[in-house]
Amino acid sequence: MWVLDGYRPGALERLGFGPTYVHEVAKRRGKGIVYARENCYGWKGPWKHRSGWQQISDAVTGIGWLFGRMWGRDEPVMPFLPNSDFQTGIVGCIAIMNALDKRNKEGGNYLVSTSLNQLNSFLISLGTQLPDIQQDLRERWPDMLQSRYYDDLHRQMRVLASSLPKVAPALFQAKNFKTIKADLGVPDEDMVFLGPAVTYDTTELHYNSGSCMRGTHKPEWPVNEQSS
Structure with a gap:
């Protein structure tokens, strides 16, 4: 069994379903529970109580600025796809499977903590693509060069969807x-x-x-x- 918490820190605790209580219930029943939680800003620090989503995290961590510079803009541009949303979920799923495997072999409770900011900070730590790779991307996706700081995900997706069949027909x-x-x-x-x-x-x-x-x-x- 496992519990998935997608609320801001403290929300489920106020309702009596935080990880401390859930893990105590697991001890009483003699079988561990994997408690997985995800939020925007992380689980420590002055902003942990705030709600947020991908675009907020992309702006706060600097991903938007890096993305804009990659497209030749001196301004932030939001990524065309919900990258940090999906990758945070993938990392969380892998951690949950690892915890379930350990619980099956060793027993005990496990806590999986993920956040959009943590994922974005990790991506930034990997560095940017080489200049020639960035130039190749700009040449292959000329329609995306028109993106500006005020373009939200919905407008970008329309442009991306019209470009995909031309740039990557094998996907279809x-x-x-x-x-x-x-x-x-x-x-x-x-x-x-x-x-x-x-x-x-x-x-x-x-x-x-x-x-x-x-x-x-x-x-x-x-x-x-x-x-x-």
């Missing part, structure tokens, strides 16, 4: 996509989505349910049906 091969039933208010509606990036010999990565309106499904474990 039919084999890379899957289809699943959706419940968004249209009868017999199907949705097409990007399939998994990896495959395994014994475990198939798939979704049990497609996108849906709130309240569509009952609060129960889904039937393990294979998606098409």
Whole structure:
């Protein structure tokens, strides 16, 4: 069992579901719990209580300035994709799997703490791409050179989506996509989505349910049906 906390520090503690209490319950039942938490600013420091999201973290840590300079601008430009959101989630998933493996072998409770600022700070510590690589990216993505500090993710995504088929047509091969039933208010509606990036010999990565309106499904474990 594991618990996922995506609220700002202190929110679940006030409701009685913080890691200290959850881990104490685990001790009483004799089986450990992995408690994973994620926020914007981290779990220590004067801003830990604040709410935030990717664009805020990109601005606070300096990612926006570095991205803008890469595109030849002397101003911050927000990344075209939710990079720190996704990578923080990936790092958290890996940590959770590692903790579950250790709990299975050694027992005990585990606390996984991640934040957008931590991930962005790590990326900055890796340094920027070489000048010739940056120039190649500017030449391959000329439409993105028009981005400015006031362009939000939604506008950038429209520009990126129109450029992708020209720059990277291999991404749009039919084999890379899957289809699943959706419940968004249209009868017999199907949705097409990007399939998994990896495959395994014994475990198939798939979704049990497609996108849906709130309240569509009952609060129960889904039937393990294979998606098409």
